[in-house]
Amino acid sequence: MGPLYKMGFFGEQTSFVFAFLIGISFGFWLERAGFASGLKLALQFYFRDMSVLKVMFTAIVVCMLGLSYFNWMGWIDCNKVYINPTYLWPQLAGGLVMGVGFVIGGYCPGTCLVATATGKIDGMAYTVGALAGMFTFAEVFDWLEGFWRSGSMGTVLIPQQFGIPRAYVVVAVVIMALLLFWGAERLERRFAK
Amino acid sequence: MTPSEPTQRSFMQRGKGGYVNPYVVGVGLGLTLLLAFYVVGRGLGASGAMFRAVAWTADEVAAEHVDHNAYLSQYAGGDKKPLHDWLIYEVLGMMVGGLLSAAQAGRLRFTIEKGPHITDRKRLLLAFLGGGLMGFGARLARGCTSGQGLTGGATLALGSWGFMLMVFVGAYAVAYFVRKQWI
Numbered sequence: 001m002g003p004l005y006k007m008g009f010f011g012e013q014t015s016f017v018f019a020f021l022i023g024i025s026f027g028f029w030l031e032r033a034g035f036a037s038g039l040k041l042a043l044q045f046y047f048r049d050m051s052v053l054k055v056m057f058t059a060i061v062v063c064m065l066g067l068s069y070f071n072w073m074g075w076i077d078c079n080k081v082y083i084n085p086t087y088l089w090p091q092l093a094g095g096l097v098m099g100v101g102f103v104i105g106g107y108c109p110g111t112c113l114v115a116t117a118t119g120k121i122d123g124m125a126y127t128v129g130a131l132a133g134m135f136t137f138a139e140v141f142d143w144l145e146g147f148w149r150s151g152s153m154g155t156v157l158i159p160q161q162f163g164i165p166r167a168y169v170v171v172a173v174v175i176m177a178l179l180l181f182w183g184a185e186r187l188e189r190r191f192a193k
Numbered sequence: 194m195t196p197s198e199p200t201q202r203s204f205m206q207r208g209k210g211g212y213v214n215p216y217v218v219g220v221g222l223g224l225t226l227l228l229a230f231y232v233v234g235r236g237l238g239a240s241g242a243m244f245r246a247v248a249w250t251a252d253e254v255a256a257e258h259v260d261h262n263a264y265l266s267q268y269a270g271g272d273k274k275p276l277h278d279w280l281i282y283e284v285l286g287m288m289v290g291g292l293l294s295a296a297q298a299g300r301l302r303f304t305i306e307k308g309p310h311i312t313d314r315k316r317l318l319l320a321f322l323g324g325g326l327m328g329f330g331a332r333l334a335r336g337c338t339s340g341q342g343l344t345g346g347a348t349l350a351l352g353s354w355g356f357m358l359m360v361f362v363g364a365y366a367v368a369y370f371v372r373k374q375w376i
Contacts (some may be wrong), residue, residue, distance in 0.1 A: 003234025014280040015233055022229050023286020026237055026339075029221040031294035031364045034212035038306035038320070045368035051215040056342060058219020058359075059220070059226060063347035066227040075231070082235040085344040086352030087335065094334025095341075095356035098327050099363020102338075104371055105323020106306060109337040110239035112324065113284060114291030119303040125317045125326035125346075127243075133328025134244045135251070141264035148333060151352075158349045169349060183215075 002076040027114050038106025038122055047104045047191040050184035057177040068170055087095045088151030105129065211298050225342055231281065236344025240331035242284035244268065245275040308375040319374055325364075 001007055005015045033055050034040045044051035061182070070076040102108055105126045107115055111132060115123025159166040209321040212336045220239065229236055248268035252259045252275070259270040269275045331337040334356050336345065345353020 001277040002231040004232050004234070015279060016204050017277045017281035018232050020286040020289075022225060022232070023283035024290035025225040025228075025286075026222065026236075026283070027287030027290030027292075028268050028294045029218050029225060029290075031291040031298075031300070032213040032289070033215055033218035036280050036291055036295060036300070038376060039308060040212075040306075043363045048373065048376070051212075051218075054215035055219045055222060056338070057211045058216050058344070059223035059343055061344040062220050062223025063226040063230070063343075064349065066223065067230060067347065069209070070227075070231065082344075082349065083320055084341060084350040084353045086350060086355075088352055088355060090361050091341065091352040094330045094332075095359030096363040097330030097333065097367075098337065098356075098365045099324030099360040101323045101328075101330055101341055102360065103364040103368045104374075105318075105327055106375075107325060108289065109243055109331055110237075110339040113239060113243075113288050115306070117288035117365070118290045118295040118301055120306055121303060122305045122307065122316055123321040125320040126327075129324025130240075130328035130331075131243060131319035131324075132321075133325035133330075134199075134240070134247050134332050135328075136237070136325070137329045137332040138247070138251075138262055138264040143260065143334060144368040150307070153351065155349045155364065158351050159355060161351050166349070170251070171348075171351050 001074065003080050006080040007077070021106065023067070026110070027117070030111055030114045032120060035111045036118045036120060037125070038111075038115065042103060042106045049186040049192065050188050053184050054178060057180055061174055061177045064170060064173060068138075068166075083155040083157065084156050085131065086151070086153040087149065088153060089152065090148050091153060093147075101133075198304070200226075203298060222343070223347075226347055235279070236340070236347065237283065238254065238280050238344065239284060239339035240328070240337035242278070242280040244332060245281060247279055249275040254282070283294075284299075287291070311374045316374060319371070 033051055037067065040049055041052060044052040067078070071078050079157065081133065107123060107126045109130060110127045112123050115125050159169045226236055245268055248259070248265050251265055252269035256270060259265040305313050305316055334341055338360060341353045341356045346357055
C-alpha cells in the first residue's frame, strides 16, 4: 500500500533517488510541451497559446482521478499523503504577485529551471531574479510575518470547506476542466495568427 | 550570439515546433505527479528547492545573519542541512529531464525567448524583474505553480486552488501592459 516511503518500504536515501527520477520525468514533460520557452508560456495570457491551461488542468484531473482510483482500490492511504495547508491570505496575495511575475518574467520557478538547463538566457536571468526575490522575502520577513501566518485554516480541502461530498467535487472539477479546454480551443482559433 | 530563432518565425510555425500535444503532456505530468504521491506521499515542487539553495548559500556566507533571520533560520543554521531534501534532488532531476528532452528534439541552444518587438536587453531586465516578483510571491504563498498549483490542485487543497486562480487573475490583468515583450 502506498505511499511506499511513508509505509517504510525504503529509506530516505532511496527516496532521494526516486526524487531525482521523478524529477527527470517532470522536467522532460515540461520541455516536451515547449515550456522551456518563455514566449510560448507567456502567449497563454494573450489567448494565443493555451497550452499552460491545458497541461495544468489535464495533469490535475489525471492525478486527482488517479488518487481517487488508488484510494478506492486500497492502494494508497490518503491520510499519509501530504496536503498543502491553507493560509488563505498569503496564498491569494502570493498567487497574484506570482501571476504578475509570470507574465512579466515569462516563466515560473519550475519552468525557469528547465529553461536554464536548456540554454535560455532569459531563463537564467529569471532564475537569478527569482533567487534574489526569495532572498528579499527573507530579508523583509519580519514586516510580513504576521500576514504570512494569517488566514491559517489547516489542511482543509474544497469538499470539506463547502460541505460537498468529495465525489461531487471531483466530477465538478472534471466538467470544469472540459469546459476550460473547450473554451481554450475556441480562444486559440480566434486569437492565434 | 545568434538572435533568438523563434522570434523570427511566425507563431504558427512555432506552435508546430515539434512540441508534444499539451493534453498528452498533461497526462504524462499527471501520472508523474501521481507516481510521486504513490511512491513518496508528496507531490512535485520547485520554488522550495530554490529557496533552500538561497538559505544554504546565506549560511555559508553569513551564518550569523541566518541565525538572526526568522525565515532563513527555519531552513538553515544550527544543525539544519537545507540541501538534504527531497525537492533538491527532484529539481536536479528536472533540469536533467529538460535537458534530455531538448537534446533529443534538437532544441538545445543558447537563445533569448521573446516576442519580435523588444530588444534582448529589455527582455533580460524584465525576466529578472518578473523572476524577482515570482520568487517573492512563491515564498509568500508557500509554493509555486508546481507545489501549489499542480500538487495542491490535484489534492483539492482549498488555499492552493485560491492561489491558482489568483495566478491567472494576476497574469491576465497585467498582460496588456507588457504585451510589447511578447506580441
